[in-house]
Amino acid sequence: xxxxxxxxxxxxxxxxxxxxxxxxxxxxxxxxxxxxxxxxxxxxxxxxxxxxxxxxxxxxxxxxxxxxxxxxxxxxxxxxxxxxxxxxxxxxxxxxxxxxxxxxxx
Amino acid sequence: xxxxxxxxxxxxxxxxxxxxxxxxxxxxxxxxxxxxxxxxxxxxxxxxxxxxxxxxxxxxxxxxxxxxxxxxxxxxxxxxxxxxxxxxxxxxxxxxxxxxxxxxxxxxxxxxxxxxxxxxxxxxxxxxxxxxxxxxxxxxxxxxxxxxxxxxxxxxxxxxxxxxxxxxxxxxxxxxxxxxxxxxxxxxxxxxxxxxxxxxxxxxxxxxxxxxxxxxxxxxxxxxxxxxxxxxxxxxxxxxxxxxxxxxxxxxxxxxxxxxxxxxxxxxxxxxxxxxxxxxxxxxxxxxxxxxxxxxxxxxxxxxxxxxxxxxxxxxxxxxxxxxxxxxxxxxxxxxxxxxxxxxxxxxxxxxxxxxxxxxxxxxxxxxxxxxxxxxxxxxxxxxxxxxxxxxxxxxxxxxxxxxxxxxxxxxxxxxxxxxxxxxxxxxxxxxxxxxxxxxxxxxxxxxxxxxxxxxxxxxxxxxxxxxxxxxxxxxxxxxxxxxxxxxxxxxxxxxxxxxxxxxxxxxxxxxxxxxxxxxxxxxxxxxxxxxxxxxxxxxxxxxxxxxxxxxxxxxxxxxxxxxxxxxxxxxxxxxxxxxxxxxxxxxxxxxxxxxxxxxxxxxxxxxxxxxxxxxxxxxxxxxxxxxxxxxxxxxxxxxxxxxxxxxxxxxxxxxxxxxxxxxxxxxxxxxxxxxxxxxxxxxxxxxxxxxxxxxxxxxxxxxxxxxxxxxxxxxxxxxxxxxxxxxxxxxxx
Numbered sequence: 001x002x003x004x005x006x007x008x009x010x011x012x013x014x015x016x017x018x019x020x021x022x023x024x025x026x027x028x029x030x031x032x033x034x035x036x037x038x039x040x041x042x043x044x045x046x047x048x049x050x051x052x053x054x055x056x057x058x059x060x061x062x063x064x065x066x067x068x069x070x071x072x073x074x075x076x077x078x079x080x081x082x083x084x085x086x087x088x089x090x091x092x093x094x095x096x097x098x099x100x101x102x103x104x105x106x
Numbered sequence: 107x108x109x110x111x112x113x114x115x116x117x118x119x120x121x122x123x124x125x126x127x128x129x130x131x132x133x134x135x136x137x138x139x140x141x142x143x144x145x146x147x148x149x150x151x152x153x154x155x156x157x158x159x160x161x162x163x164x165x166x167x168x169x170x171x172x173x174x175x176x177x178x179x180x181x182x183x184x185x186x187x188x189x190x191x192x193x194x195x196x197x198x199x200x201x202x203x204x205x206x207x208x209x210x211x212x213x214x215x216x217x218x219x220x221x222x223x224x225x226x227x228x229x230x231x232x233x234x235x236x237x238x239x240x241x242x243x244x245x246x247x248x249x250x251x252x253x254x255x256x257x258x259x260x261x262x263x264x265x266x267x268x269x270x271x272x273x274x275x276x277x278x279x280x281x282x283x284x285x286x287x288x289x290x291x292x293x294x295x296x297x298x299x300x301x302x303x304x305x306x307x308x309x310x311x312x313x314x315x316x317x318x319x320x321x322x323x324x325x326x327x328x329x330x331x332x333x334x335x336x337x338x339x340x341x342x343x344x345x346x347x348x349x350x351x352x353x354x355x356x357x358x359x360x361x362x363x364x365x366x367x368x369x370x371x372x373x374x375x376x377x378x379x380x381x382x383x384x385x386x387x388x389x390x391x392x393x394x395x396x397x398x399x400x401x402x403x404x405x406x407x408x409x410x411x412x413x414x415x416x417x418x419x420x421x422x423x424x425x426x427x428x429x430x431x432x433x434x435x436x437x438x439x440x441x442x443x444x445x446x447x448x449x450x451x452x453x454x455x456x457x458x459x460x461x462x463x464x465x466x467x468x469x470x471x472x473x474x475x476x477x478x479x480x481x482x483x484x485x486x487x488x489x490x491x492x493x494x495x496x497x498x499x500x501x502x503x504x505x506x507x508x509x510x511x512x513x514x515x516x517x518x519x520x521x522x523x524x525x526x527x528x529x530x531x532x533x534x535x536x537x538x539x540x541x542x543x544x545x546x547x548x549x550x551x552x553x554x555x556x557x558x559x560x561x562x563x564x565x566x567x568x569x570x571x572x573x574x575x576x577x578x579x580x581x582x583x584x585x586x587x588x589x590x591x592x593x594x595x596x597x598x599x600x601x602x603x604x605x606x607x608x609x610x611x612x613x614x615x616x617x618x619x620x621x622x623x624x625x626x627x628x629x630x631x632x633x634x635x636x637x638x639x640x641x642x643x644x645x646x647x648x649x650x651x652x653x654x655x656x657x658x659x660x661x662x663x664x665x666x667x668x669x670x671x672x673x674x675x676x677x678x679x680x681x682x683x684x685x686x687x688x689x690x691x692x693x694x695x696x697x698x699x700x701x702x703x704x705x706x707x708x709x710x711x712x713x714x715x716x717x718x719x720x721x722x723x724x725x726x727x728x729x730x731x732x733x734x735x736x737x738x739x740x741x742x743x744x745x746x747x748x749x750x751x752x753x754x755x756x757x758x759x760x761x762x763x764x765x766x767x768x769x770x771x772x773x774x775x776x777x778x779x780x781x782x783x784x785x786x787x788x789x790x791x792x793x794x795x796x797x798x799x800x801x802x803x804x805x806x807x808x809x810x811x812x813x814x815x816x817x818x819x820x821x822x823x824x825x826x827x828x829x830x831x832x833x834x835x836x837x838x839x840x
Contacts, residue, residue, distance in 0.1 A: 022768060024768075053768065053769075054768035054769075056766075057645070057647040057692065057693075057694070057762075058647055060692065060735075061647050061691075061692050064692060064738070084771065085770075085771050085772075088771055088772055088773060089772060091731050091732065092713070092714075092715060092716070092731045092732070092772060093694070093713040093735060094711070094712070094713040094731070094732040094733040094734045094735060094740075095713065095734065095735070097734075097740055097741060097742075098734055098738055098740055
């Protein structure tokens with residue numbers, strides 16, 4: 001019974017993925033299916049988080065696992081332009097020094 | 107204890123069943139038990155640590171860790187005759203067995219075993235389950251004679267508790283601890299039919315609800331093929347359907363079928379029978395669990411809807427929507443989603459713009475209201491609860507058991523003046539309220555365009571309300587099932603907090619309210635041997651039994667390690683531990699280490715929401731965020747924050763479920779918590795916890811854990827001028 005609007009939408013981009021919506025237990029399987037194996041987008045994989053309204057611990061876990069897989073493969077996952085709410089959750093979770101977080105100015 | 111009694115203990119069928127139910131005998135060594143062995147071996151500095159289970163005449167090694175890789179040879183073969191094992195003495199003792207030198211100890215001399223392999227010192231803790239059965243032992247051994255210290259013995263006792271928690275959990279997870287009291291109590295507490303079958307389909311256990319339904323006793327049905335039991339005896343077709351389902355389930359498939367069920371007296375009913383296989387690690391079916399839900403009422407409603415559909419086309423269209431509603435409600439597990447689905451589909455059916463559900467809170471003399479969308483939030487926000495009386499349409503419907511129609515705003519003003527203003531503001535021109543369950547639940551609808559309450563409209567409304575009533579009943583049942591999983595989690599949290607002189611402690615755990623999801627919040631309080639007090643509160647990623655298992659292990663590891671390790675080492679050790687426990691990686695945790703006089707504390711946060719300190723004067727300080735989650739290694743060491751405490755100060759740990767709401771920044775939730783703490787008008791730890799939970803609740807339906815330590819001794823009267831405004835800042839010291 002899932003006639004509610006999809007919680008997480010994933011758009012494929014030449015450089016990686018753009019995520020829209022909430023990343024929680026309901027959407028995390030979909031996200032993992034796009035990150036394992038990693039997208040074929042060159043050395044750098046950009047995950048655009050600008051339109052993510054909420055992320056919970058299972059969402060962080062999927063991102064961290066993608067980060068670790070990329071490191072092992074000599075590649076780099078960039079968490080790009082997190083929305084203020086996600087940026088705050090990244091701060092509290094202590095993950096900013098661990099993940100590659102890039103904020104695009106202006 | 108005489109030898110004969112030892113034999114009796116060895117052969118006790120309940121004990122042997124409990125050993126078998128762990129699923130460890132003849133299985134591969136268990137990774138999490140090996141991790142606990144490693145902890146014991148390293149912390150004690152012994153040569154070898156191992157977990158073994160005791161069968162009738164043999165001892166089986168389940169997990170071990172050795173300082174010297176060459177010692178791995180001692181585990182081959184993993185099965186040894188009990189006569190050559192020191193662990194047999196574990197059966198006779200209910201406490202630690204500490205032997206400095208097995209060569210000269212009267213109790214064990216001549217046993218051989220360990221001594222033959224060149225080991226001399228033995229420290230073993232019996233593994234005793236909740237039913238008092240000794241399943242085996244957890245021990246460390248050494249090559250040289252050594253005097254075991256009380257600290258080492260108590261560390262082993264704590265780690266043995268972690269081993270036992272792991273064994274109990276494995277039993278529950280892998281096979282269902284069906285012969286044991288906990289699981290049996292849990293199954294018996296379920297109001298629905300639950301039965302357990304062996305792989306050939308014979309009954310090994312059924313719960314009280316099932317026995318009561320047919321007025322039979324366990325002895326009447328145990329050992330019978332499930333399809334030949336009394337419940338299916340009314341029709342040959344039912345027996346055949348049950349037999350088919352059992353045969354498919356034995357192949358590893360989960361099956362459902364609607365079958366006729368014969369109750370002890372009265373008419374036969376239709377049940378939704380579900381059979382689910384329980385698989386062992388290698389995928390073999392070791393048992394089957396059957397459950398049955400009474401769907402007579404649902405079938406009757408469906409038949410009624412089919413009859414309606416035959417009457418006329420418009421009725422058929424309506425009943426299509428009704429079917430949709432019935433189907434949608436089948437998947438709704440709580441009042442919120444029932445309401446959401448009802449207002450969308452049911453609202454369309456009757457043209458209503460808004461719906462709400464009222465549930466009586468009889469002790470409070472109030473009705474709790476759940477509102478659908480379609481109304482301004484500030485209006486619905488004014489009506490979270492109303493008195494349990496006839497001043498509102500929904501209250502009047504609930505109390506009188508009658509349909510209340512408010513056909514115009516004038517009628518509203520005349521009969522229910524209290525809500526008339528807001529009804530007008532919301533644009534309502536007509537309302538109805540229907541009783542669902544007399545005195546307990548009722549439902550309301552509102553229209554923003556004129557409506558005629560003719561027979562057809564009333565019929566439709568009555569059917570929608572009936573479906574909602576069935577949905578609510580089902581939600582109540584699923585709530586009871588969820589509480590079983592919650593009990594499992596609760597059983598792994600401390601039942602009582604230790605007494606800490608000079609402090610008042612409080613704690614709370616509330617499970618989330620989303621379906622069967624039980625989360626992984628844990629907490630514990632330990633008093634170290636030197637008087638330091640350690641508080642830990644953590645959150646394991648994910649939900650369900652795996653999260654509960656990981657949470658249990660994190661908590662037991664914390665309890666075992668906290669009393670003996672410095673704070674930073676403790677967190678590092680737990681971080682390493684979390685990387686090895688299935689499901690515990692990336693969990694978060696805050697640990698507070700109080701000096702024995704409670705005058706200072708040191709805090710490490712591993713990706714956890716920031717602990718708070720409420721000063722005696724009401725000022726609330728939020729400690730810095732940050733720190734990597736457990737299991738990750740960053741470029742720098744974890745920060746330790748030092749805070750000086752005065753009498754009257756309160757330290758608060760909590761999980762993100764208390765403050766996190768997906769529609770707003772977490773800072774809004776943190777601000778809510780700070781103001782709740784500021785307004786806490788109490789000096790008792792538990793009362794502060796309750797105040798915080800009552801103020802914030804569960805904003806995201808997630809698990810909530812709160813742990814508080816209040817340092818006693820503040821003067822409740824006026825504060826000295828010197829105390830007010832003296833700068834007390836927290837400092838990051840590393």
